[in-house]
Amino acid sequence: MEWSLLTKEEFFKAQIIKGRLESEGIPVKIEAESIGRMYGITLNGLGGAKIFVPSDLKEKAEKLLEDSK
Numbered sequence: 339m340e341w342s343l344l345t346k347e348e349f350f351k352a353q354i355i356k357g358r359l360e361s362e363g364i365p366v367k368i369e370a371e372s373i374g375r376m377y378g379i380t381l382n383g384l385g386g387a388k389i390f391v392p393s394d395l396k397e398k399a400e401k402l403l404e405d406s407k
Contacts, residue, residue: 341367341390344399352387355403362402364395 347355349370356366370387391399 339365340393342393342396344389344391344396345403346386346388349387352389355389358406359391359399359402362398364391364399364402366391 345355349368352368352370356368359366367390368387369390
């Protein structure tokens with residue numbers, strides 16, 4: 339399966355987004371720096387999380403996030 343970057347967020351917000359997408363049947367992978375998980379902070383990009391979804395579901399994921407705003 340090919341994965342595409344959906345967005346970059348703070349670690350805890352990425353977990354919320356993951357739950358939202360998975361509830362709609364979209365698999366999610368999160369790559370996060372350990373400092374963001376340990377301290378719950380993001381500073382100048384440090385501690386952030388990258389959210390990946392399958393490439394063929396990226397448009398659906400983007401629409402779900404847009405509709406959630």
